Amino acid sequence: MTCARKIEVLHDAADLVGESPLWDSERNVLWWVDIACRAVRRRDFASGVVSSLETPFIPGALALGEDRHVNIAGGMGLYRITECGSFETIGEAPGSSSSMRMNDGAVDHAGRFWVGTVPLTPQPVPVGALYRFGSDGVLEAVDGLRTQNGTAISPDGATFYVADSHPDLRVIWAYDFDVEAGVLENRRVFHQVSRGRPDGAAVDADGCYWFAAIDAGLIIRLDPLGREMEAIPLPVSRPTNLAFYGTDLSALAVTTMSVGTQGEKLAGSLLTLPSGVRGWPQPRLALGYTGARKEMRAH
Template sequence: MNSAPRVERLEAAGRAAVGECPVWHAKDQALYWVDIPARRIVRLAVAAGQRSEWALPEQVACFAFDAAGTLVAGMETGLFAVTLPDAGDVRLTKLAAPRFDAPGMRFNDGRCDRQGRFWAGTMVQDMSLASTAGALFRFDADGTLSAPIVDGLITQNGLAFSPDGATMYLSDSHPQKRLIWAFDFATDTGTPHNRRVFADLHHHVGRPDGAAVDADGCYWTCANDAGCLLRFTPEGKLDRTIELPATKPSMCAFGGDDLSTLYVTSIRPAANATDADGCVFALHPGVQGLPEPIYAGMLPVA
């Protein structure tokens, strides 16, 4: 299990400027992800090597499916229901919008908890400002957007939930932070509490970007700027490091028939990019993942 797995570059996936939010959709046997500045949602039917993409009118950073295959997506101006047609234009319905506390904000990392509530955080896009205007929000199954649940974030990231749903993980990937927190999570109310530092990447490498939890309850984070994946036990101990060809891995997700494949998106830096930067990778780390929860509410179909 601890030998270095072979990392495969998925050539059919193409390259993204900022590839994020990989989600395995079992019904389609396909991997979906976003390219944030390109305003694209991308799908790769892995076995066939067939790539599709959909253009959106504004940047999209995170999404989750509902039971019907409609997406709830975090974008620049709010949360939207997104219908991806086989042909023609994407259809959007605005669901809710938070109060953005600074100019130039958008949603960033997000996913559903084990009960099907959609969680997503906001950030100021200009990271050089180191603005703490970012916050984490909950979108309940009844279509209600919460007040900020966690605030004071610079670059919200790393959202994930333990297999039993009783622990919520959250990170701030800004260079000034580089922290991953764990919270006790009340599954009945969707309320995190007892926040504590789970891992401080100042003691490791890179910045903690997008994450996934495996069936053993271990937390995988993409170490952005360090070109590797880090796996932490539920006690916060680093137990594996897997090197990647791309300098800026951005988020990982388990997929495939038995959820034993780990897919990783990456970012293509503006300067000194390599041939691998911006690509999607696949590897078999020797552990299984968990099915990605779907949104429990009923989204409108435009």
Template sequence: MQAELIADTRCATGESPVWVANEQALYWTDIPAGRQWRWQAANGALSHRDAPEALACMAPTEDGTAWVAGMASGVFLLQPQDDGRLSDKRLATAPHARNGMRFNDGRCDRQGRFWAGTMLMDMAAAASVGVLYRYTTDAGLLAQLDGFITPNGLAFSPDGQTMYLSDSHPSVQAIWAFDYDTETGTPHNRRLFVDMKPLAGRPDGAAVDADGCYWICGNDAGLVHRFTPEGRLDRSLAVPVKKPAMCAFGGTNLDTLFVTSIRPDGVDLSDQPLAGGVFALRPGTQGLPEPTFRV
């Protein structure tokens, strides 16, 4: 299956792809640039808006006028401006354990609560200070799980009753599943879903399809893996870069798998000139609409 390049944006860290159906457009972020990108399926037009700090993960609000986002210092409400900026309103400050931390992977659960994890940007330190937070307008920002180095791969099953989470640090490379109480927004009964150490690539960003299978980027291996709900590796699809970062379903029928990627600094990229681009795959299965943030 051939991966199609849709945007040669050369993102340092392309993350958080989100398909917005009523616009027929894909949005994603370049984390360190604090940039939100937009690609229109009808004509391939690219545009972007800039936020005031690193923009890690985001979800559209239910009215479609703004985005809730996990950034460097906290959770923000971002609204598009005509001058190419994203105006920002701080919703909550993250009580980071150390300097040099930021939010990383995140999304909404099926009920519209925003979830996002934090990490120390110096991955070489291997510091397990990362925290998974839940944000709602009524309760604010609440820590739910801790002890992670690089929390990633957050996703929810079609019925919302299973939550998936990974730690992509080389020393961990594990994906867990949790039972998820949809009424209270609480994960429990943590168990190992997949040990990625014997497999190709470190577990990065993820998506769930309509069959309940879990797709996750194999960072460093140029692959996107599909696991059944039982944790069995079903297939692996290739992209022409070493560091795919996160995937999301989109397109008119939600049958296209979009994949963002990382363009590492100070590395010979002659064998992967498209690093940092966004790719489209036709995996032969459909995804689910991305939940919006409910105020």
């Protein structure tokens, strides 16, 4: 079912590859990244001001920590943004940042950060993986991924989702998730995407999975069995990710990209629309430093 919604612009600027929106209720701020511009952005809802911080690595997923710091998976590592705008290393995944980079991620109910990797250039074989950053270090949890995306967790913590947006796959998988052990089991196809490709995702309070259908210009909502409930058309063809935000978590923030579009007026903008439902407060990252503390600054 196609459902029209009133869509507004939160930030009218052409991000090359806007991604990873993150709602920070304590600061009344929305964070996101521009992957290609190597920047972390934030919109302050009190002032309406948007500011940017350059990153010394290619940025990927964002997560709030229990200490209120913003954490960012970028390059092949996980970093904490300090108060002075530098980056402290929390952990590093195996592999070279010259060939791979961190992409999409989600924090589980135990405070672990699950982040996948994608190759910087197309590869003939699957080389991406999903990593678990926890207090016990960094673990490779899933391998054989082409273009990892759509990582999300159900409100009860029992179901874990991962998508592969490679054009040859376009699939969303679901796993049974043992939160206490941090183990994924029983992988099955949750939804085979027929319109566009599955990019970033979020799960609402009812356990329904919402994803950005890149190249189709849609936000699609699936019920807990993977059946399409509604498709919301957007004024751009390449939405990338979404997050519930606001005082009652009923609004959706949608990041978009301008790369690969043909002069679309709002391509690369940060959009917002009412969801008609509510999200749920996302877990916080609960990690100390897993290695020697290192500080990085953008040049």
